[in-house]
Amino acid sequence: MNERTNNSIKCAMALTALYQVFDPELGINVVDMGLIYAINFNENDKQIYCEMTLSTPFCPMGDSITQGVKNALEQAFPDYSLSLELTFDPPWTQEHISEEGRIFLNN
């Protein structure tokens, strides 16, 4: 797991939900694509802070992908409010794709 987090158990639950959000062009999920940078939890405020990126700024599918991440996390954690931040620092590169993602793309 490469994503930064302050709660590894809840992060694993969040990632399980995010495995169901796919890049529609590639058919690969956003986690294996390496789009998720960090998922942190604030138990006092019941808040999830998710930092993610896109493969390119102003990606035409960006709206759908970010909406998918939002939907998946809100469904998995209905009691939490979500703060989703899109960053391009560092920018996404092919190096971010996980080993599983590479195997998927190779087939």
Added chain:
Amino acid sequence: MVLIGNNLAIKTTSHRVVLPFYFYAALSFLVGTVLLFDAIPVFSGHFFHPKLLAVTHCMALGWGTMMIMGAAHQLVPVLIEGKLYSNPAAYLSFALGALGIPLLIYGFYTFSLGPAAQWGGIFIVAAIVVYLVNLAMSMAQSNKENVHAAFVFTATLWLLATTCLGLALLFNFTTLFMLKDSLSYLSLHAHMGIVGWFLLMIIGVGSKLIPMFLISQYNNAKLLWAIYILINLGLLSFVFLNLFTAEATLLLFPLIATGISVALFIYYCLVSYKHRIRKKVDEQMKLSLLSVLLLLIPLILLLLVIGSLLVYGTQHPTMILAYGFLVFFGWISSLILGMSFKTLPFIVWNKVYHKQVGMGTTPNPKDLFNGTLFRIMGFSYVPGILIFTAGILFRFPFMLQLGAVCLFISAVFYNWNILKILNHKAVKA
């Protein structure tokens, strides 16, 4: 709420801006194949004929330009990493183009180059001015300079120059005010459009999209700048030669410069393909990659045209007809036929499903079009091109008819699939 680093909501171009261009272009392709069939009897003569002017402008403006302008409204934000400056300007550009193109084509078809055709030309130039301003303002906002944006902007400048010259030629037909008659400038007008607009635009966008779709690690901005300089140098020298000298030998320089740039772009695509992470390449992508190679055939024909000019001192009309046909129906059409199904399904999918992503299963964008219709389109298109080209070269009317029917079938299936995508309603997979 989705935030980016500086707390600005990300915004891509609305599908409402792009979809009318796709629909209009698809219809133009269908009309273009009908006009092609109608023009068969004149394919044994000179290329300057009302019916050939009508079919050429239908394909160049209605099909190629409207499709590329539509796709560019969606893709330019990706290239410049900034949002489109104005959606209303994009609508205005579409409306002006959509109004002007049929007026111009009707004028050519009936060879009545009076007010209707002239107003058509004025509307087209106005559409391109609006598009250029929208593009320039978008780029000015983004402050990101890159080679792809340079290609796109320069290509649009050449498009404006091409249409302004075209408009001047149109007026020159009825009131001679230029130094020579309009026929003398046709080659200049055509190549400013083919090389300046289509080639620069396709290389600029293709050099970004091809590695992006293949997930290729290859990136070579220096090579792309070299291609950019070669094409512009070649084209500027062609403009100069065309206006100031009649020396045919010198025409080899722009041809060689363009030939080298195309060879370098093919090399760029091959290396991108070799370094791709995504091993499986879909049919749409294969058709688009094929179009890059298809560009070599008209270049070879052009070499033969210039060779004929040097050796025999005359132009070879059959070669010129085959060259023009292969540029518009071959190279540009094959690229659009492939790329339409690489872009449109995603735009419509985004419109229909973006709120449902991550909440359950949704169809894939490629499920929005019918694969069988796509294959029938491809299987009638490729023989159509080959048979029609052979028909031109061997002056065989039956081959021209057969080729035109194949291309018409291809256009029918293309339109069918496009309508299927545009009419897609939300379903559970």
